[in-house]
Amino acid sequence: MHTIKEKTRLIARVRRIKGQAEALERALEQELGCADVLMLVASMRGAVNGLTAEVMEDHIRHHIVDPDKENSSQAQGAAELIEVLRTYIK
Template sequence: MSHTTKNKTKLLARVRRLKGQIEAIERSLEAEVPCGEILNLVASVRGAVTGLTAELIEDHIREHVSNPDKDEDVARAQGAAELIDVIRTYLK
């Protein structure tokens, strides 16, 4: 079973929130809202997409490369944990 299938409900909820944020940008543009407010909305979407991306990459590593919590190969588990930490830091 794929990690996206196991976390399907949670991932779909995040995507639906993103969809709502995108629709808010569209409504703001149609209503000619000041650009500063629209930029804030866009920044929120960017942050949400980045968070979703980080979660998907982390889950991919844990499912298809090495799960640091379960891998018996200590070096591989440590490398996977370090990679996950780097991704979390980079995609903040």
């Protein structure tokens, strides 16, 4: 499974998200202002979206077709889908 190959990197990303969630929790406990809380939420959302995009891209490359290894209309479609995901999910 491709997530196992990328296990260390994915876990590192999850741990960063966990740290961001803990920072958000502290901010709420300390009753920080809305702008500060919203910035923390936005950074968490960006981190989760980045993780989602990475797992989806790996899924496409490993279970559908890897556009770096094939030259077909399916590979071109996969490359386009990956690019759209990167743009849309950010």
